[in-house]
Amino acid sequence: MTRFILRRVLQAIPLLFIISIVLFFLMRNMGDPIATMAGRQITRPADRARLTRQLGLDKPIYVQYIYWLVGNDWAKTDMDGDGIAETPGTRKGILRGDFGTSLVNRGKPVIQVIGERLPNTLMLMLASEVIIIFGSLIIGVYSAIRQYSAMDNLMTALSFIGYSMPIFFIALISMYIFGVLFQRWGLPYLPTVGMFDPKVGKTAGQIALHMVLPVLSMSIISFAAYSRYIRSTMLEVMNQDYIRTAKSKGLPRREIIFIHALKNASLPIVTVVGLDLPLLLGGAVVTERIFAWPGMGRLFLDYVSRSDVAVVMGILMLIAVAVIAFQIITDVVYAWLDPRIRYEK
């Protein structure tokens, strides 16, 4: 097992290099970082040249990549434009934990920019994930044990609709019903945008209230895929010999379903959850945009449009590392849960 983990980690390293190179080259033409840095003021050509040198944008792309990767404190930069490199660099590079500094926030470290938004996203996404897992377990198991019942067919139809639903459409519909129509009818209504009411302040109750609609929207579209998956693994397990044995020795139905069957049926779900979890880091770009939730997805959108390369690269690399790490963890957990699986070599 140790060898398996080690091999997977070693394989992940070249993969991360490929990802970072591809992304870094894509980032190059993303806009004008100098304009972002200088703000609204019209920069003089001399200032422009100085900022270009300061950001290292005058260097060839591979040099920029190396500086981003391992830093430039070992090299000297020509700051004043007289052709002599004299100022030593200050960047340490991503390999030494320095993600660089944000342009939009005037030199604030990228880690700090991301760190401020990460808890908001995680709060929203973990709440959704918990509801999705429990909700789809209930729907999936119910559909499996009452296969082809009216309820099962209804759930099948609904899950097809949920699966085909663009998130912004369900978000707009739920905002319209629970935010607008409820208010119009004089019912208690839900807030549609933001994280808290500025008049009340950032209290736990306010945040929970503002989380209801985004969580609801994300759950509805994800119930579909998860519950169908659980239904099919549950059906597979229910037809196995050991379930028949359990039935014939007279175990209560409840015990058979929830202890004997569900335990084995939930194994493959570990994979699905494990592969979905790292994506929570990035948040749901569209959902956060609609509900004006100050999370990572919106951070990404805002900073892409202002071509803040350091922050955008930081977010993307964070997601890539998380995806790979969770792939390895999922494989390990799966082998640990299911003794039939052995990773040889």
Added chain:
Amino acid sequence: MADAEVLTTKIPRLSQDEIESPPLTLSQLTWRRFRRHKMAMFGGVVLILLFLYSAVGSIILPESYANFTDTTLRLQSPTSAHPFGTDAVGRDILARTIYGGQISLLIGLTAVIIETVAGVLIGALAGYYGGWLDAILMRITEAMLNIPEIFLLIVMAKEFGGKIPSVNFFGREFSGSVIVIVMIIGLTSWMYLARIVRAEFLSLKENDFVLAARSTGTSNSGIIFKHILPNSMAPIIVSATLGVANAILAEAYISFLGLGVQPPTATWGNMLDGANSYLESAPWLWFFPGMLILLTVLSINFLGDGLRDALDPHSRAV
């Protein structure tokens, strides 16, 4: 002579029903299985209606009408003159959903062509040749899969957006952003297909018919495209069908974020851009395009599901 007649009359005659019907060809079998799939038939019919909606509609209402702005008619709720209402600059939403549908469906179909060509080529090369080529191609595939598609789409839309001028095609002016969106959707979605095709090639290339083809001197490209590829068509067709739904959704997401197809060219996605601001005052603004996207994607998913069952050679249902 008479004896012979007696003999033949003694042979029991089969009635028309008892005579075995001629064996069905593969496509007949597939069609028979597909027809039984009620949801798939429903999806197919709805899709044809949607195509007719955007095709016939454009004959009745000219494109200039769809892009005609009349600011005195801003945000009118549905009336008989404007059955779907008007948008924030007074354009008729019905006409825009017709022309938007054309672009959305066009983007869905063309993006899938790019996706399929890229996925099949990469999967086939990796699966057939193996070795270092396989290693490199699959590492690139994995690298692409490790970044969620929406992030890649946003980065690429920002990178290539606004760099291609408008083009004339079939006598209509298309915003260059349509081509950009088609390209980036195609180039960020081929990975799953490449993996499927690679797996198919890995198992099919061990078959005797490949050995036979090789021993008669067939070239590698002949073996790949004439012998192995036709045998792996079923999963490719299913994946391409579902790919159309994903491409339409991807276009909707990216246009919704304002990074996709630029107005005045309408798509169902960019009609929803800014719908947030009119959530309360003009629900018709986002309801009709949203509903059309949902209906299209749903129908394509039904269709793909039916095709998956119908094309499955292990399926015994006739």
